[in-house]
Amino acid sequence: MRALLVPFAFPMIRLPGVHFSDVTAQGPFTPSGFPLPLPRLRHLLRQLFSSPPPLPLPGTAALVIQAATFWLSSVVVHICLVLELLMSIFVIRANRIFDLVHCDLWTSPVLSNSGYKYYLVVVDDFSHYSWTFPLRFKSKVFSTLSHFLAWVSTQFGLTIKAVQCDNGREFDNNASRSFFLTHGVQLRMSCPYTSAQNGKAERMIHTTNDAMHTLLFQASLPARFWAESLHTATYLLRVGIWGNKAIL
Incomplete structure (x- = not known):
């Protein structure tokens, strides 16, 4: 589990030089050089972290799971909502009469x-x-x-x-x-x-x-x-x- 979580920049994990705002703005790579998971795998990872663990986890592991779930949900939900839009809003405004x-x-x-x-x-x-x-x-x-x-x-x-x-x-x-x-x-x-x-x-x-x-x-x-x-x-x-x- 640790090998899977280290490449990600979670908002509740303070990795040196890695911030959650940088991850969302930089794109598929973190400032530290670790690649983010492929878009097609983010849904699977979110489902994995969202499901309850089979055994009780210690406090630190629970915080890591919570941070991973929040981060993956924010990334996946944002792009899915954008792509599922049927059409954009038509905004046409004239500045003067008869324009x-x-x-x-x-x-x-x-x-x-x-x-x-x-x-x-x-x-x-x-x-x-x-x-x-x-x-x-x-x-x-x-x-x-x-x-x-x-x-x-x-x-x-x-x-x-x-x-x-x-x-x-x-x-x-x-x-x-x-x-x-x-x-x-x-x-x-x-x-x-x-x-x-x-x-x-x-x-x-x-x-x-x-x-x-x-x-x-x-x-x-x-x-x-x-x-x-x-x-x-x-x-x-x-x-x-x-x-x-x-x-x-």
């Missing part, structure tokens, strides 16, 4: 009274201000976005620097790519099976739909009036009246 806008398209199961089937939502990343545009066809997404960029440039004197959207063909096509490239706008597409990258626009759609359906239910109107209710719901969310919360 980044999120876009998404919602398809209604019911054709509206005015002939609309979809609506496009645009959310500013910095202010969380949203715009909604009812559409009759998916092909109108590109023209709506180009008009929105021109409106922002004229009314605010600012340029949208990046557009975040999913991989829908209404966003990812030759016309839109050529337009954004010509105007110097960065087009960010979500990675496959990673809808969380465009989560801000998707959450805004859910919030807008909840307000829209509530207004229809309160007014006892059929679902085909959703386009008219959409404008009212968007206005209420903008001014911060809905839910007594200001989202701007």
Whole structure:
């Protein structure tokens, strides 16, 4: 047992020139030159030290076993938790308005009274201000976005620097790519099976739909009036009246 434990730098064993912080920071070798166990063996060593001994051990040996168990657990658990993560957290923050806008398209199961089937939502990343545009066809997404960029440039004197959207063909096509490239706008597409990258626009759609359906239910109107209710719901969310919360 002593031959197995000497090469390791345990936090409760004071070996000359060897410290627990040095072991975790230096990597697979200790400052004294002894190699650490292979990663594939650390689980086995942890199980060995975690199991109760067959015979009672003296005080010093018990402290050694306790130190070995703690050290192996900290090393193994840390790397395992990192590798078992399914995905990292998506942190996208804009420093000014219109530096980044999120876009998404919602398809209604019911054709509206005015002939609309979809609506496009645009959310500013910095202010969380949203715009909604009812559409009759998916092909109108590109023209709506180009008009929105021109409106922002004229009314605010600012340029949208990046557009975040999913991989829908209404966003990812030759016309839109050529337009954004010509105007110097960065087009960010979500990675496959990673809808969380465009989560801000998707959450805004859910919030807008909840307000829209509530207004229809309160007014006892059929679902085909959703386009008219959409404008009212968007206005209420903008001014911060809905839910007594200001989202701007």
